[in-house]
Amino acid sequence: MEILVCVRRVPDTSENEIQLNAAGNDIERDELVYSINEADNYAVEEALQIRDRVGGNVTVVTVGAEDDEEILRRQLAMGANQAVLLYDEAFTGSDGKGIATVLKDFVQKGHYDLILTGVQADDGAAQVGGMLAAMLDYPFASLVNAITVADGKLKVSREIEGGNREINEIDLPCVLSIQTGINEPRYVGMRGIRQVASVPIPTVGASDLGIAKGTVGEVSAKVKRIDYFVPALSKGAEMLNGSREENAEKVLELVGAKGGLK
């Protein structure tokens, strides 16, 4: 099975303190450390496990710049067969649709049975997978937390409310967006990355993909971020400032008053 995983390099929320910069219009980016988007990492692991079960090839791709090579290399170290960087000046400033367009043109240059993305990345939009599927006219399923492959057919489970799981059959080729927790990703360390240090990661640009002008990049973006800000704190909670014992007594009183003690 030819599997493509679309990944993204993001500032890791657990290893960074996300703060506004001095000007108040962007986040402070000087000391950020980056890694692969968590959900994408689960997607790559899932792709590797499917490949190891049924045979095939796993390609990882990202729309980005030179800095993004490091996560592609990390996924190669994890076990992916190929990695490709889609980079072009023309791509900068793309919104979700623009990124999906670039990916669509890349997909159409090759042949993939299964395309995976993570459910959402740091911007929480959860959009690229669904958009890509619609552009390619492939069936799509989001929030996938289990995949079984049997006789060339795919059965996927989606995470829905209440912890329930919605089971679907889906035809190939298709696009799936993968939810965290679907598997236990294998560990990749510095050694693994060094071992793939010399594997070439081709860069593919706009002309290679035959991308129509005006369909990507800032010029085509319909959704643009204006600024970052931290909302003025609303009144919020009434804070209790007594000693621990005093606070506990107050809480007990409130719980009783609100009908919480039977």
Add this chain to the structure above:
Amino acid sequence: MARIFAYIVHRSGVVDDSALELAAAGRKIDATAPVTAILTGWGPDFEAACNSLRPSFGEIWKVSNQALAYPNAELVRQALVHVLPPGCILLVPHDHFGIDLAPGLSIKLNSAFASDVLAIEAAEGDALKLVRQEFRGQVSAHVRCDISSGAVINIRPGAFKPEIGAAASGTIVDKSSAAGTLSARRRYVETIAAESGDVDITKHSVLVSIGRGIQEKENVVIAEELAEALGAAVSCSRPVVDAKWMEKSRQVGSSGKTVKPKVYLACGISGAFQHLAGIKGNPFLIAINKNPKAPIFQVADVGIVDDVLEFLPELTNKVREARGVAAK
């Protein structure tokens, strides 16, 4: 201004809370124009759902098709593409269905897509100024969305206060014939219910809910002791389930259970919106967290900055004393 539609999610004849939230969001976009409800389905439950919208919406577009008996986003998308007028604005709740439906729908409609919107600050001609969050809710962002060729906008559940608008006439318009033949390469098979476990948190009026602040599996007992003293149940946020400290059946949140207690103690929970999305009915929310900047303090009624591992035992003692049980 383009026509505004609200996609209505319904289950077993009952319309989801998001319906009225979407109506409120629509009015923020255009205070003068009515918001049209649109819903898909099949059967008597569906009819009941459509009827229940009459007091709240002026016009209700009903798309009835046997293929849509179960809300398969792939099929619903096709139906909507056929039924919706070009250039319209469609509001969808940002839940597991909206995530499935909307991005692809925006492509098929050739309109813009804005995801997980918390607020609509302004409508300026061809564009909307929206508020979103990034980096797991750590910062907010203003976003400009070009709606000149329409838009699909996913609204965060609970972000807009439901409004009952001006007296609505509630006309149901049957658009079923416009849906066309529906076929998809994704077929719904079945729903597997989550294991119910021994405790049904949705039935409790007081919940002691724990998050990462409980730090280790061995500390869960501290919450259990408090719950026992209060006659409450212990629930939790997603990280606790991911770490396998509690079962999935105890999870409150968008991917867990929805609860409607009277009192909710959020212990060591940061307040990520996915968790808060599972709390309905506006309970009295008491938050205890070591971090004074935790987002939970924005939504709680009462807040205490303290280590839950220290505070909960103290509270348990007080409860026991009050109930005449010897404090440990």
Add this chain to the structure above:
Amino acid sequence: MVGNYSPAQIADWLVPGRNLFLTIHALGVACFVYIVAKRMVPLLRAERDPRFDQPWARLQRVFKFWLGQWKHPRYKLAGTIHILIFAGFILLAARAFTTLLVGVSENFVMPGLSGRTGRIYDIVTDYAATVVFLCMVVAAIRRLVFKPARYAVPAKYGKGHTADAVFLLGLIAVLMVADSLFAASQAAGHALQGQPAEDLAFLSLPWLLKVALSSTPLATLWAVNVTAYLVHAVTFYFLLCYRPFGIQFHVETSLFSVYFAKLERGMLKPVRWDVSDEHLDQVKSFGVKKFEDFTWKHMLDFYSCADCGRCADNCPANAAGRPLAPRFLTTKARDYAFQHYPVLGSPKESLPLIGNIYSEDEIWSCTTCGACEEECPLLVEYIDKIVDLRRGMIDNGNVPQSLQKPLKALESRGNPYGKLEKKKADWIKAPEFRKGCEVKVLDGKNGADTAYFVDSITSYDDRMQSIGRSTARILDHIGEDFGILGAAEKDSGHEVRRFGEETLFLALRDHNTDAIKAAGVKRLVTADPHAYNALKHDYKDVPPVEHISQVIAREVQSGKIQFNPVENANSVYAYHDPCYLGRHNQVYDDPRTVLDAIPGLKRVEMTRSRDRSFCCGGGGLMLFYEPQEEQRMGVLRVRMAADAGANVIVTACPFCMVNIEDAIKVAGLEGKMSAIDLTELVDQQIVRAADTESLETAKLETATCGG
């Protein structure tokens, strides 16, 4: 010889006696050599291990641990029995040899054991054989009736070993009896014929048997003599050839396992002995994944284990109910070796060890406390093997999710918590602290003689920062010119290495080494025993390092540090030896010297202390791992302190502090037991030059720490 005959002179069997016994010798020896050669096959395929250096040092250890049975008395009864058996075997060696050769050459006498010396030797060995025989009986009764717990084999590890043990004990007893009977019947025969009879040692087994045979007719005596001889020879060779099939192989291999044992404690074997750090990228596979990845010495260890269970008996992971017991790591590997390298037949296909004989949790459960290695009388090594197995799992990407996060954070931020580098020195900025103590950051503008290596937990953890502040105040008080490396300091990498992430460790080590060199300091000091061990054994080219307890002890003895008396008369203190300060580096006395210098301080010793100290649960990355266990190690330790009559536990390691404070809560001993770090206690009690304000500050800092 009885009558005029000796076994060598037997002429009326199929084969003359001489030839028969010569054949038995030849067959026996040939069998043994063949078996041992087959046992050595896997060692020839094993990884290299340079153990041929420092022969004199190694010989000294042979004298101490092998000949001197140094570790045996740690278990008094079993130890005594074994020492007697061992001494017996050593003494009986020449006698056995003589007895065997007498069957080929009837007048054979061992060179040097003729005449008077020979007779003394015979008396001594008569008693030796008796003692060995009695020991066999006692040992068998112990095994069968009293069944000491540490010999038990839980079902998941296989069948019990008691039957095999008793069988061997029985055979050795038979050997003793056969030898004694041979001598007894011989002496009885001579006596009967009025010839000069050998003197048998009074009340020894041969003597008693001779008395029993005193009225036996000559022909019967001859039959007994020949039978005893035959039984002796056959049993001797049977045992010789049987030993390499089980735990008794240690009889032969123990000399080598002790000689080749590791000389330096606290250090780990590199990934490959023959590959330097710079060339590690060329190594295709890290760590031990299959049996052949072990070094020959480790394989020898598997053969040498006597299955005594002392390691598992002292293993804290085992006591806590984790799926790890060192003894079974060895016996399972030995069983694997026996199966895959059979004596008859060719080697079988190699299997991955993890998933076949070992489980992942088993290998991750180890805290590397070293109790097993401390206990083993054969000097079997465990830590290197576990680290190698972990290296193999890491190489395969097989790491528990709970460990992946801190490893990732260590890679990006240089600490397992993912905190920002620029906040590493924030602990020195606490306002109350800063008033009394300004800590230099050695960032190129400032220099100092000494660098205080703080390490991650003390720098970032709210509770442990108190240890950092106390340490700084102490260094300040004694007038030490010191500074900290600040943001330039990354995690020492001690646990990173012991969890098998060698590449990440080397990156951390190289970074820290550069930072230390750039600071131009001449000494290092730390309050963290893990950092101490790393800087001492894992790092090269860094200045010498001391643990703060050593510094304080020295200044206590010089008089520079004086203490105020303890205020709470009800406090009873117990010192908990941290594994990496105590057992691995043998710093036991300095912390005690310090405590005993505090006037009025009542100190008790826990039963398990010093080199038998019980690990608190582990440090570094172990704090992130979620083990399957029945009890926490910390809880067991806290109960030990309570049992010793203490209500304050003094530790000298921030990780011990984390585990112990946590355990006090989990054990429900809050209010009854508290914990304090040595530096916090010293900081609290130190007499400062009439500066009551800073005394109050110190007390404020440590107010929550008990004591």
